[in-house]
Amino acid sequence: MPPKLSDKVDLGDLYLKSLSGRVIAIVKSSIYQANTKNSGLIDVPLLESESKYLSEPLRLCTQDHDWYENDWYVQAEQHIAAIESPHRYAGDSSSKLIDIRSYYRGEPKQIDSLATHIRTPDKLICKAYIQTDVTGWGALKVESLAPGSGEIFLGERYGSVQVRVLGDDWALLDVPTEEVDYEFLYKNVMAYYELFYPFMGEAVFSMADKCKCETYARLMWQMCDPKNRDKSYYMPSTREMSEAQSHLFLKYLCNVEKLALPNSSESVKAEKKPENKIKNKEQLIAALRDAVDLELSIMQQYLYSAYSLPNYAVGDEYVKSGRWTNEQLHLTNGSKDRRHNSGWRGCLLEVAHEEMIHYLVVNNLLMSLGEKFYPGKVLVGEEAKAKFGLEVDFSFEPFSEHVVAKFVRFEWPAYLPAVGKTIAGFYAEIRQAIEELPDLFPRDKVNLGGEHHLFLNEIINRAYPSYQFEVYDRETALFAINFVTEQGEGVSTESPHFEVSHFNRLRSILKDMVNSEMPFEPSYTSLKNPVLDPREGCNLVCDIEARSIMQFYEGCYALMFQMIAQHFSITPLGSLRRSRLMNAAIDIMTGVLRPLSVQLMSLPSGVPGRTAGPPIPKPAVTEASTDIAEGCIAISEECKKLHEMARDITTGISLQTQIELLQFFQEQMQHIAEGKVSREG
CATH class of the missing domain: 1.20.1260 (Ferritin)
Incomplete structure (x- = not known):
């Protein structure tokens, strides 16, 4: 708990007076000193109820002190704003409209000309005067001149607007999509945030983990899309990423999706009321x-x-x-x-x-x-x-x-x-x-x-x-x-x-x-009901390459349910959102099973004219240990077995992301078992 604040200084009774000196209300010392009970919000009766006094400027005073009311109050709806730097290559300027509100004695009122002052004229430019309409609304157009931090003051006594002109990254827009791989994205965007916002690695996932970034490439683009800048989930929350940097995430997503491109064109060809049966x-x-x-x-x-x-x-x-x-x-x-x-x-x-x-x-x-x-x-x-x-x-x-x-x-x-x-x-x-x-x-x-x-x-x-x-x-x-x-x-x-x-x-x-x-x-042209072992009504995949991927898929599918079963065995009433086991199962589903499914759809099945596909899942094992350490060690060993299995698969398909993801969870499950990491994030 924070330390208790000191008591209020006793200045005696406070008098609320009009411009002419008439006392309108009295605030007793005992009232404002009882701030722990009223939180500083005080109701006192008016001694003078005539409206003419209420329209005059007010002052609060004691024998030795006077506090005067500000008639005008002008504020920006955004006190902190970010603007793109000038697009020098295209010759375009970058600007932002900032809404302004003006009040006179608490009521919205028009202001004809309020001078602005730019503290950093080398970074920003705007009109010399602000105007608002009869409802007190106005707008200030701010234009950027050069990257850096700037500040604009609204008049002499009113608030200021902190403006950040984002970096001159426009050249990144010309980088060909095929060149924006993970290393390029990390160097030009993510390394900065990995260094300055380490909580991401603890609370979400580390941007240094290539396998996680590839798994959630679409989500990263959605969260960094400039069109979502005003959404609560936009990242970074400081809104300091330039538009050119943001579009690198879309280019990276395009390249991740192209991993599914087949190697050859041939492989890419009202009821009644129910009876009481229960x-x-x-x-x-x-x-x-x-x-x-x-x-x-x-x-x-x-x-x-x-x-x-x-x-x-x-x-x-x-x-x-x-x-x-x-x-x-x-x-x-x-x-x-x-x-x-x-x-x-x-x-x-x-x-x-x-x-x-x-x-x-x-x-x-x-x-x-x-x-x-x-x-x-x-x-x-x-x-x-x-x-x-x-x-x-x-x-x-x-x-x-x-x-x-x-x-x-x-x-x-x-x-x-x-x-x-x-x-x-x-x-x-x-x-x-x-x-x-x-x-x-x-x-x-x-x-x-x-x-x-x-x-x-x-x-x-x-x-x-x-x-x-x-x-x-x-x-x-x-x-x-x-x-x-x-x-x-x-x-x-x-x-x-x-x-x-x-x-x-x-x-x-x-x-x-x-x-x-x-x-x-x-x-x-995928098979109907593809399987690895004979099963009624199903079609057996015979191609060796496809079968090796399908076997790996089956192992990862079983691992996913092993993680889920382990969660419910240890904490059946626990939160799914915070459970590392449940989040790991989702990552296996998204980062392993999903890309494997896509790849299998384009692989030959061994049946003429038909490609393979993810196999019909076998029933998952439901037994899990009631001991968290024992259960997580078993999962860690299964992760190790699967990523070693993936290394032995000799196909034209890269499984590096899936291998890294399994290695990540092999280590994480071991750390949970050893108590180095909690089972809830």
């Missing part, structure tokens, strides 16, 4: 475990279809070669700047991400009933049909019109007529059981489902900004089930949820394909 708690638990299997199986199908689509860099090469049109590139991958529109591919990845959230939500429901975390099993073909009773085919297939139509059927809402059993009906049965079955949850509302704020959607986050998805009673369980179904189905066509629902977004993709003048299926 009779007891045991049957509800079984249904929730089926729901985990369902969400995991659907999520993997979305991911397989998304990765079967070339990314923007590959699609751009297709346009240059005449294989695609610019319109087809826009449909598939969105805009060149990789901002808000990522096309069909980005839409599917977003939906898959939200299915992962559904998977975690259903697991929270399971744990609220006293069950352990259940990793789930990916089901396809007849096995999926037998388990879920759905007529829609569960299969890993490349993106196409009929595959998207299948996805629309997955998300078919309960408020529209449907033929046969639907997923909406399946969840309706679970909802009814939660509503009707007695004694499902502890009476004292003990949280058994874990605390973690999931990235939900804007509508949910706005309505429930502090919601952590704890499940401890019937009400919170129903909220969780409703969230899953509403995000998928959209509640109703009139609901604000409908536009962003999975059902509507997938229908939009299907409508784009159906309404296209020329048939267009942009995916790689």
Whole structure:
């Protein structure tokens, strides 16, 4: 705690007087000395209520002191601002409009001419006088002259504006995209921030870790995009990165995406009310475990279809070669700047991400009933049909019109007529059981489902900004089930949820394909249901190179679930956001499994005319140690085994980033086991 401040000096009673000397109010000494109780905010009665005195300048005085009121107050809406340096190569100036507010005795009022004073005339230039309108609003245009720090004073007694003119980095805009690799980006941008902001390495990730930067290249561009400068997540938070430096992140992202470019053109070719089928708690638990299997199986199908689509860099090469049109590139991958529109591919990845959230939500429901975390099993073909009773085919297939139509059927809402059993009906049965079955949850509302704020959607986050998805009673369980179904189905066509629902977004993709003048299926010609070992309804990959990558993929997939299982074994109620184990699992998903999936889509499968793809995952091992040190050592050893396995793979594909990422977690897990690093960041 900070030390206690000293008592207020007793100056006697304070008198508030008008310009003519009339006493308007008296502030007793005992009142202002009791600042610990009133925090300096004091109400006193007016002795003179005539308005003429209130329009005069006021002064506060004692026998020995006088304090006079400032009639005018002028302030800038931004006291600290950053401006680009002049673009000398193009002959363009750089400027910024800074909003100004003027007040007279606390009320907005027009000011005709207020002189400005520039303390650093070699850095900045602006108009000699400021003007505001009748509402007290005005603007000051500041233009940069040279890089450095500057200051502008508003009049003689009012505030100042600190202005930083950013470095003259415009020459970086002319650097060819292909030259902006990790080393170039680090030297010209990231090294400075790595040195001056070491907290990044502790709280997020070190920019000296090439594998992490490659994994999150798109995220880095989004956070440093000049168009997002006014967003809260913009980096650096000081807003001191020049536009030319920022665009290096986009060029770096382009090069990271080009790693997926194939080596040859050949390889790049409304329901009724549910019946009361769930009779007891045991049957509800079984249904929730089926729901985990369902969400995991659907999520993997979305991911397989998304990765079967070339990314923007590959699609751009297709346009240059005449294989695609610019319109087809826009449909598939969105805009060149990789901002808000990522096309069909980005839409599917977003939906898959939200299915992962559904998977975690259903697991929270399971744990609220006293069950352990259940990793789930990916089901396809007849096995999926037998388990879920759905007529829609569960299969890993490349993106196409009929595959998207299948996805629309997955998300078919309960408020529209449907033929046969639907997923909406399946969840309706679970909802009814939660509503009707007695004694499902502890009476004292003990949280058994874990605390973690999931990235939900804007509508949910706005309505429930502090919601952590704890499940401890019937009400919170129903909220969780409703969230899953509403995000998928959209509640109703009139609901604000409908536009962003999975059902509507997938229908939009299907409508784009159906309404296209020329048939267009942009995916790689990947195998349906690729596997390493014979399995009913699946296709065996025979190509040696593809098989070696698929085996590595399977090992990393198992590692990811080993990390997740270890988290829930040690801290089932802990925060997912701060858990190093959960964050490591996300990094493995993003930095290892994702790029491997993309690479596998373009590798030969051994089947004529078909490329390979990420294999259908095998059931994950659910057992984990209850001892944190023992569990993390086992994970560290698995990381070591996998990165050594990757070094032995002899293909034309570079696995260096994945090797470095696995080495990073081998060391981190060892440090957690030894107590050098906490298990929560």
